[in-house]
Every structure is written in structure tokens, then in C-alpha cells.
Amino acid sequence: MTYYICKYTPVEILDGFGEKYRLYNPVAQDCARADQLIHRNVCSFSRALIETCVKNNSNPIVLTSCCDSIQRTYDVLQAEGHKVFMLYLPHNSQHCSKLVYKEQILKFIRDYAAYSGKKFSCAKFRAAFKQNSQSVVGGYIGVMGARMGEKMLEFIKNTSPLAIRNNTCTGVRNLGNPPLTDDLEELMDWYTDQLLSQTACMRMTDISSRRALVDDPNLKGIIYNTVSFCDFYGFEYAHIKRSLDVPVLKIETDYTPQVAAQLKTRLEAFFENLKVGKNKRQFRYITPKHFQQIYTAGIDSGSTSTNAVILDSQQRIVSFSVLPTGAHVLQSAEKAFDSALNKAGLSQNQISRIVTTGYGRTNIDFCEKDVTEITCHAIGAHFLNNAVRTVIDIGGQDSKVIHLDEDGKVLSFVMNDKCAAGTGRFLEMMAQSLGLTIQQMSTYGLKWEEQITISSMCSVFAQSEVVSLIAADKKLEDIVHGINQSVASKVMALGGRTGMKPEYMITGGVAKNIGVVRAVEQRLGSKVIVPEQPEICGALGAAIIASKD
Amino acid sequence: MNKIIKIFGQIVAANIHYHPQRVLSLLNAAYAVSQLVVKYFPDQKLLPHQKYAAAICNNVIRQPLKDAQDTAVVNIFLPCELLHAMDIAPQFVEGLAGYLNGAGAEKAFIDFAEHSGIPKTYCSYHKTLLGAALSGVLPKPSFVVNTTLACDANNLTFRTLADYWKIPRFTIDVPNEYNDDTVEYVAHQFRAMVAFIEDVADKKLDMERLKTAIRSENRSLSMYRAYFKELSSKFMPNNLTSEMYKLFFTHILLGTQQAEHYFKLLLYDVQNAAPSKDEIRILWAHTLPYWQPSIAKVFNFSSKYQLLSCDLNFDYLIDMDEDHPYQSMAQKLLLNTMGGCTERRAQKLLDMAISLHADGAIYFNHWGCKKTLGGAVLTKEMLEEQDIPVLMLDGDGCDRNNVNDGQMLTRLQAFLEILEGSK
Numbered sequence: 001m002t003y004y005i006c007k008y009t010p011v012e013i014l015d016g017f018g019e020k021y022r023l024y025n026p027v028a029q030d031c032a033r034a035d036q037l038i039h040r041n042v043c044s045f046s047r048a049l050i051e052t053c054v055k056n057n058s059n060p061i062v063l064t065s066c067c068d069s070i071q072r073t074y075d076v077l078q079a080e081g082h083k084v085f086m087l088y089l090p091h092n093s094q095h096c097s098k099l100v101y102k103e104q105i106l107k108f109i110r111d112y113a114a115y116s117g118k119k120f121s122c123a124k125f126r127a128a129f130k131q132n133s134q135s136v137v138g139g140y141i142g143v144m145g146a147r148m149g150e151k152m153l154e155f156i157k158n159t160s161p162l163a164i165r166n167n168t169c170t171g172v173r174n175l176g177n178p179p180l181t182d183d184l185e186e187l188m189d190w191y192t193d194q195l196l197s198q199t200a201c202m203r204m205t206d207i208s209s210r211r212a213l214v215d216d217p218n219l220k221g222i223i224y225n226t227v228s229f230c231d232f233y234g235f236e237y238a239h240i241k242r243s244l245d246v247p248v249l250k251i252e253t254d255y256t257p258q259v260a261a262q263l264k265t266r267l268e269a270f271f272e273n274l275k276v277g278k279n280k281r282q283f284r285y286i287t288p289k290h291f292q293q294i295y296t297a298g299i300d301s302g303s304t305s306t307n308a309v310i311l312d313s314q315q316r317i318v319s320f321s322v323l324p325t326g327a328h329v330l331q332s333a334e335k336a337f338d339s340a341l342n343k344a345g346l347s348q349n350q351i352s353r354i355v356t357t358g359y360g361r362t363n364i365d366f367c368e369k370d371v372t373e374i375t376c377h378a379i380g381a382h383f384l385n386n387a388v389r390t391v392i393d394i395g396g397q398d399s400k401v402i403h404l405d406e407d408g409k410v411l412s413f414v415m416n417d418k419c420a421a422g423t424g425r426f427l428e429m430m431a432q433s434l435g436l437t438i439q440q441m442s443t444y445g446l447k448w449e450e451q452i453t454i455s456s457m458c459s460v461f462a463q464s465e466v467v468s469l470i471a472a473d474k475k476l477e478d479i480v481h482g483i484n485q486s487v488a489s490k491v492m493a494l495g496g497r498t499g500m501k502p503e504y505m506i507t508g509g510v511a512k513n514i515g516v517v518r519a520v521e522q523r524l525g526s527k528v529i530v531p532e533q534p535e536i537c538g539a540l541g542a543a544i545i546a547s548k549d
Numbered sequence: 550m551n552k553i554i555k556i557f558g559q560i561v562a563a564n565i566h567y568h569p570q571r572v573l574s575l576l577n578a579a580y581a582v583s584q585l586v587v588k589y590f591p592d593q594k595l596l597p598h599q600k601y602a603a604a605i606c607n608n609v610i611r612q613p614l615k616d617a618q619d620t621a622v623v624n625i626f627l628p629c630e631l632l633h634a635m636d637i638a639p640q641f642v643e644g645l646a647g648y649l650n651g652a653g654a655e656k657a658f659i660d661f662a663e664h665s666g667i668p669k670t671y672c673s674y675h676k677t678l679l680g681a682a683l684s685g686v687l688p689k690p691s692f693v694v695n696t697t698l699a700c701d702a703n704n705l706t707f708r709t710l711a712d713y714w715k716i717p718r719f720t721i722d723v724p725n726e727y728n729d730d731t732v733e734y735v736a737h738q739f740r741a742m743v744a745f746i747e748d749v750a751d752k753k754l755d756m757e758r759l760k761t762a763i764r765s766e767n768r769s770l771s772m773y774r775a776y777f778k779e780l781s782s783k784f785m786p787n788n789l790t791s792e793m794y795k796l797f798f799t800h801i802l803l804g805t806q807q808a809e810h811y812f813k814l815l816l817y818d819v820q821n822a823a824p825s826k827d828e829i830r831i832l833w834a835h836t837l838p839y840w841q842p843s844i845a846k847v848f849n850f851s852s853k854y855q856l857l858s859c860d861l862n863f864d865y866l867i868d869m870d871e872d873h874p875y876q877s878m879a880q881k882l883l884l885n886t887m888g889g890c891t892e893r894r895a896q897k898l899l900d901m902a903i904s905l906h907a908d909g910a911i912y913f914n915h916w917g918c919k920k921t922l923g924g925a926v927l928t929k930e931m932l933e934e935q936d937i938p939v940l941m942l943d944g945d946g947c948d949r950n951n952v953n954d955g956q957m958l959t960r961l962q963a964f965l966e967i968l969e970g971s972k
Contacts, residue, residue, distance in 0.1 A: 068701050
């Protein structure tokens with residue numbers, strides 16, 4: 001088996017040799033070996049590629065010089081003794097560029113013949129061309145951006161309410177029918193032209209052909225995939241976000257299984273809102289007067305706390321509970337639910353419906369439905385104050401900024417990645433370094449005198465900075481203020497300056513930290529609504545969904 | 550950071566969104582003041598060539614900010630002889646970003662770029678330039694010309710700039726391999742580039758002026774090679790900023806009278822330098838974090854450590870052929886050590902380490918530079934096989950918020966202690 005990674009690779013040449021080949025999309029459990037061979041800050045796909053090639057001895061592999069990271073991957077794999085073919089891929093598709101690439105392809109034919117001992121057959125080459133159109137009728141969601149692993153793509157296809165079109169860099173590959181000739185030069189002229197005339201990937205100088213991908217009226221939404229430490233696709237995402245009015249979800253993959261759970265949450269939330277878009281009524285709250293007194297519950301199983309809310313049929317909060325999430329999600333959910341039931345003086349059989357949300361939502365088996373925390377926070381915030389247009393949810397391990405319209409529909413949202421900066425965990429780490437309790441942290445920063453900047457966005461480095469500030473005998477109040485400013489800065493970076501519109505509401509446990517709230521207000525230049533119980537907003541949203549289903 | 554620079558940076562950050570023209574005026578004023586300082590009150594520790602460089606570089610950056618007419622934004626590897634022959638001022642990424650860093654303003658521009666969607670993991674020099682352009686601070690030049698050497702960022706940044714400013718752009722595609730076909734391929738593009746510039750700048754290239762520029766360049770390179778020969782047995786105090794200034798003369802200013810004068814001074818200074826004694830001689834790979842006081846303190850004007858050169862300052866030292874200018878420019882790009890495989894750059898680093906009698910090399914993993922980062926391990930192995938110790942130093946040449954200063958300094962000092970111990 002021969003492996004390749006880029007759509008510009010002349011793989012049909014391998015058909016000409018009668019070889020089997022496969023588009024390589026490796027997911028590495030870890031990158032232990034790659035870490036020894038290449039710096040961590042090169043593109044994650046390259047690292048996963050090195051890791052799996054070295055571990056599985058995947059030989060031979062055909063690369064193109066598609067990006068800086070892949071060019072270095074070639075150097076590393078070569079040095080490790082792998083059989084790697086590398087073709088220089090021009091950045092342009094003009095005539096002289098095609099001649100250069102044609103020479104590369106002809107050289108590849110010679111090199112592969114020498115490597116395999118096989119003879120190239122023009123007839124086999126011509127037989128390799130099959131039309132690979134993605135026949136999608138009607139509205140669809142385009143998966144765009146960088147290459148995506150098969151499992152993730154499969155998940156998207158199975159979860160999406162609309163058809164999916166794979167328009168990622170390796171997804172769009174459609175060549176024509178070759179001329180009926182055995183003249184190698186003539187065939188390769190045609191072939192090079194076909195390869196370089198494909199819908200351009202972002203590394204090409206002229207990317208105007210990419211515009212057709214987003215100018216389609218049937219395109220109803222975009223899932224935009226970026227790769228950690230890849231330079232290319234953030235640029236196109238920014239352009240799409242600015243210029244298109246279809247819903248766009250940006251995700252970032254790193255070719256390890258670890259981020260899959262978080263990505264699934266985002267994807268589900270995105271699809272939920274696409275469904276809502278079809279039927280706005282789902283977001284309007286009805287308070288039927290003729291309802292008998294029935295109760296519904298929402299349980300938010302977060303990474304730090306598990307919260308439960310019980311509503312009556314008039315959507316009044318009957319009781320709620322906030323408990324730390326233990327080692328077992330299900331047990332924590334049961335405890336939080338029991339606690340809320342006890343406070344309300346109710347038994348479980350009086351609850352007509354339960355909806356769960358949060359990271360652990362799918363692991364709670366005593367519910368009717370699970371909904372992502374994005375949707376639940378939006379519904380909860382809209383319920384608490386229907387003037388809210390931006391929800392800033394800072395939880396224990398992650399933070400989100402959710403934009404709503406006047407009906408409470410989610411217009412867009414962003415979520416932090418794996419990093420802890422700007423989350424409750426970040427504040428806990430800093431409190432620990434300063435020897436303060438979380439309660440002290442919430443008010444200490446209000447009495448600051450000197451403006452201190454915590455420059456590192458990485459929580460580990462920021463902790464070192466805090467330790468240095470302590471060593472420099474800086475006042476605790478000033479350091480805490482600097483930390484609060486750092487969290488606020490992270491929130492602003494997450495939300496983007498243009499996307500955040502008043503009224504603002506801050507939810508999640510960190511909303512109880514007055515210093516952080518003030519710092520966020522200062523950055524926004526506006527007051528921020530802090531609900532009485534900010535950490536139950538997600539559970540409240542879930543309970544509301546339960547009440548209207 | 551100097552208090553005034555810190556305040557200046559804060560003022561820039563406060564105005565960048567709503568008053569970009571005010572920021573530009575402030576920058577122009579700040580660079581005008583620094584021009585007076587470097588001209589009339591230069592640091593007396595600087596050697597003549599270093600004083601000269603400080604004044605010239607300031608002017609190179611300032612000119613397009615004052616008057617963007619007949620200005621092209623370019624990448625550092627673009628051979629600029631053609632531009633000089635047509636009186637078009639080049640503005641380049643690393644130079645401008647470095648100056649914005651010098652004004653304490655890079656964070657504001659980086660933040661702006663990131664909020665516009667530019668990935669955090671992108672090269673910070675490019676992010677700074679993009680922030681300056683997208684915020685409306687940087688005046689619109691006449692056109693954009695760039696090469697695909699040496700990194701992806703060149704394609705992405707220059708395309709974004711041309712789209713944003715709605716100005717013409719020309720890109721020279723540089724293959725990884727050197728052979729007759731690729732030389733002709735790149736030379737052909739240079740010919741097309743001349744037609745492009747003549748069209749957009751409404752000027753005609755005077756071949757005699759181009760030949761004059763090439764002759765000047767060859768004289769400069771000849772003196773530069775003589776400088777390296779002398780340096781192999783000399784100790785000449787250096788500092789990180791001056792080594793960065795050298796990039797102007799080894800790249801975009803090559804072919805100008807200023808560059809020729811600079812190399813004359815450089816050669817004179819090294820000829821008058823003291824013989825090498827028992828100092829630790831260090832070769833540097835990639836750009837330098839001249840803004841980082843802790844690292845600068847170690848090297849700047851040190852009598853103990855000789856900072857020999859950064860490898861970007863010897864990426865191509867071969868004479869041009871005035872009768873075949875386009876082929877020469879093509880060769881300059883195709884043989885540049887920043888292109889091609891890791892081995893090419895590492896081999897040049899190794900050759901220079903041997904000829905300059907380096908005790909060790911520092912391989913600076915500048916944030917976002919995937920090619921440098923990707924070649925780090927292989928380069929280290931290659932040099933260490935030849936007994937040249939290598940320190941891989943993770944840092945950022947432009948973004949002062951992106952480094953762990955304490956950790957970097959500890960690593961650097963430990964490395965220098967090791968070298969001292971084995972001397």
C-alpha cells in the first residue's frame with residue numbers, strides 16, 4: 001500500500017503501476033515519538049503523520065511540498081529511513097508552473113519504476129479516472145477548511161440534519177477524462193493541467209476558484225475545520241465569517257482522539273441551532289395557564305460542578321442545587337437531582353421530564369433528552385432577561401461566548417480550546433499560587449493600585465509569572481487585579497470585538513468573582529448582568545426545554 | 550521595557566481601533582525622534598558600521614510611512630535590485646514589525662490581527678504587519694511583490710494585504726530544487742515581474758541602472774566575504790539589534806550605495822578589531838530577540854561572548870551576473886539556504902561554524918516559523934555530530950508577550966556555562 005496526503009498528488013500514476021494507494025488521515029493516540037523528532041509547534045497533522053508512519057512503518061509515502069510543516073515532515077521521515085517521494089508543488093497554475101509540475105510527475109514515474117521494479121502502463125493510468133462528484137440535492141452543509149479525519153466526518157454525516165458536502169482540502173478532487181493516447185508527454189500535459197486546475201487549496205497564490213464553494217445558494221451552513229498550528233485556514237475562515245451570512249461553526253482538530261468529545265458538543269449545538277432555524281417557535285416560551293402542576297428538571301453535568309434545577313408548570317424555579325462533580329458523572333447527577341428534589345419536597349416520580357446538558361450529559365441515563373450547554377445557556381439567559389444578546393459563560397474548565405437574537409436563538413458561539421486560560425481552573429491555579437481562597441480572589445482585586453499585566457495567555461506560564469511577581473514583592477491586590485484583567489482579555493479575545501453586543505450576561509461559577517466581572521465590564525465599556533445564581537443557567541435552560549417538550 | 554515605550558505602546562493600543570491616523574502620526578513622530586537620537590546621540594559603545602546601520606534602517610522604515618507613493622510591500626527574500634533601479638522603496642515584514650516592536654506597539658497590532666481571525670500560531674512578525682495594515686494604520690503602498698521563499702506566511706500575508714488594500718500583487722514562485730529548468734522558471738517570473746512593475750508603477754526599467762545596482766551588490770558581497778574571513782580570527786563586539794539591522798543590508802538594501810557603504814565600514818571595523826582570544830564564539834540561527842533585555846544583556850557589547858552572525862545574514866553570498874540579471878536573481882532564490890531541505894540550511898550553518906571557529910550555535914525557534922521549528926532536531930543532530938554544541942531556544946523575535954523569559958535565560962546561561970566549562 002502506498003500512502004498520500006494531498007489532493008494534488010498524482011496518485012493515478014500509481015494505478016499506472018498497478019499499485020494500491022490510500023489517502024492517509026492518521027489519528028495518533030499520542031505523539032511521543034514525533035516529539036523526539038520534530039518540534040511541538042509544527043502542524044498537528046504533520047506530527048500525527050510522523051508518529052503513525054514511524055510506529056506503523058507506513059511505506060512508501062508520496063508527499064507534495066504543500067506546506068512548511070509537510071516539507072519538514074519529509075526531512076524527518078527521510079532521516080528515519082522511510083521511503084518518501086516528494087513532489088514540488090507550484091503555488092501557481094500558469095503554463096510555466098504546469099511545466100514544472102509535469103517534470104516532477106515524470107520524475108516520479110521514473111523514481112517509482114526504479115523503486116518498485118514495475119513498468120508504468122498508460123492504459124492502466126487512463127482506466128483510473130472515475131468521476132468523483134458529490135451528488136447532493138438541495139440544501140446542504142459544507143465541511144470546509146483543512147483535511148478532516150474519517151471518523152469525525154462520519155460523525156458529522158450521521159448527526160447533521162442536512163446533507164453534508166466534503167469541501168475540505170482533500171475532499172474536493174475531481175479530474176476529467178484523459179485523452180485516448182499512449183503518448184506519455186501528451187497524457188502528462190493533460191494530467192498536470194487537470195491536477196493544477198482543481199479548486200485551489202489555500203496554499204495556492206490564486207484562490208478565486210474557492211469562492212464557488214461558498215457562492216452556492218444551497219449552502220445552508222459551514223463547518224470550518226482548522227488544524228492546530230496550521231497557518232492556512234484561519235485566513236479563509238476570517239474571510240467567510242466576514243462575508244457570508246450562513247451559520248458557520250469553526251472547529252479545530254489536532255489529530256488526537258482527545259478533543260473529539262469537545263468537538264462533538266460543538267457540532268451537536270450547531271446542528272440543534274440549524275434545526276431551530278427551521279422552526280423558531282421552539283425558542284419561544286409558552287406559559288400555558290391551563291397546565292396542571294407538573295414539574296420538569298434540568299441537570300447540567302459540568303466538569304467542575306453538577307447543577308440541577310426544578311421548574312413548575314408556570315416555569316417558576318421551585319428549587320436548585322449546585323454540587324461538585326465527583327469521579328462518577330452519573331452519581332454526581334443523581335446527587336444533584338436528589339438534592340434539588342429534597343429542597344422542593346418532591347419525589348422523582350413527580351418530575352414529568354428531565355433534560356440533561358453539560359460535558360457529562362450523555363452519560364446520565366435517567367433523562368428523556370440531552371442538549372448541549374450552548375443551547376441551554378442561551379435559553380436560560382434569555383429566560384432570565386430577554387434583552388440579553390451576549391452570554392459569557394465562564395465555567396470551571398472552559399469558557400464560551402454565545403450571541404443571541406431577540407428570540408433567544410443562538411446566532412453564533414465560540415468556545416475556548418483545550419487551554420485553561422480564562423477559566424475557573426485558571427483562577428483556582430492562581431489562587432493556589434497566591435495562597436488565597438476563591439472567595440478572597442473574587443474581591444481582592446478591587447483594591448488595586450498598580451496596573452500589572454499578566455502577559456502569558458498560557459496558564460502554566462502565567463503561574464510562573466505570578467510566582468515572579470510575588471518574588472518581586474508586588475501587592476497581592478495588584479496581582480489579583482492583573483489576573484482578573486487577564487481573564488477579561490481572554491474573554492474579549494474569544495468573543496471578538498465585533499461579535500459582542502449588549503446586553504451582556506455573565507454565567508458560570510466565575511460570574512461570582514466580582515473582580516473578574518468588573519474587569520470584563522471595563523473591557524466591554526458596558527454593564528454586565530450577573531444573575532442571582534449564575535452557575536445554574538445551563539441547568540435552567542435544560543429544565544425549560546423539558547417543560548416545553 | 551523602558552517606561553516611555555511602555556506608555557507609547559498603551560497609547561497606540563488605545564487609539565488603534567478608532568484613530569488609526571493618529572497612531573500613524575505618533576509612530577512617524579516617534580521614529581523621527583529616534584532618527585535624531587541615532588544620528589546625533591548614538592550609543593558610544595557602537596562601532597561605526599553599527600551607528601550607520603541604525604540611522605539608515607530607521608530611514609528605510611520611516612520613508613514609506615511618511616509617503617507611501619512609489620512604495621512596495623515586499624518579503625525580505627525578494628531581490629530588490631529591480632526596485633532600487635526603478636526608485637521604488639521596499640517595506641518589508643520583519644523590518645516594520647521590528648520597528649513596531651521597538652515602539653512597544655506590537656501587542657496592539659498582534660491583538661488586532663488575531664481578533665481579525667489571523668491564527669494565534671501564525672508568525673508574530675507577519676501578525677504585527679497584518680495588524681498594522683488591517684487596522685488602517687499602515688499607509689496603502691502602490692503594490693505588493695513577494696516570493697514564496699521561505700515560508701507559507703509569505704503567500705498568506707501578502708495575499709491578505711493585496712485583498713485588503715485592493716492593490717496589485719505579484720508572486721515569485723520558488724521551487725525547492727535547483728536545476729536548469731527551475732532557474733529558467735524563476736527567471737521567467739522575474740521578467741514577468743518587471744512588466745508588472747512597469748505597468749503598475751508606470752515606469753520603465755533602465756537596464757543600465759539595474760547593472761549599476763548589481764555591480765554595487767557584487768562589491769558589497771566581496772567586502773562581506775572578506776569581513777567573514779577576518780572575523781574568523783577576530784573579536785568584534787556585537788549586539789542583537791545590530792545583527793538584526795544587518796538583515797536590511799544583506800537583503801532588501803543590497804545593490805544600494807547605503808549597503809555598499811555599510812559593508813565598507815563593516816570591513817574596516819573588523820580589520821581594526823582585536824584578535825580572537827578566549828571568548829565564547831556563538832553562531833545564531835534565525836532572527837534574534839533583541840527586545841528581550843535578559844538575553845540582550847548577555848550578548849550586547851559583551852567581552853566574554855562573541856555573537857558572530859545569525860544565519861539569515863549569510864543565506865546567499867554569491868555574486869550576481871550583470872549580463873544575466875534574471876537568472877542571477879533566480880539562483881539567489883533557488884540556492885538560498887532558507888529554501889529547500891533542512892540539510893541545506895544546517896550544512897551552511899555547520900560550514901560557517903567551522904570557518905568562524907564557533908564554540909556553539911543557538912538555534913532560535915521563533916514562534917510560528919514552522920520551517921525553522923520543523924528543522925530544529927535534525928539541525929541539532931547534524932551540528933553535534935561535528936562537535937558543534939547546539940542550544941535550541943524557544944522564543945519569539947517579535948512578540949514580547951509570547952515568551953517565558955526566566956526559562957529562556959536559564960537555558961541560555963546553562964548552555965554558555967557548558968561551553969565555558971569545555972573551553
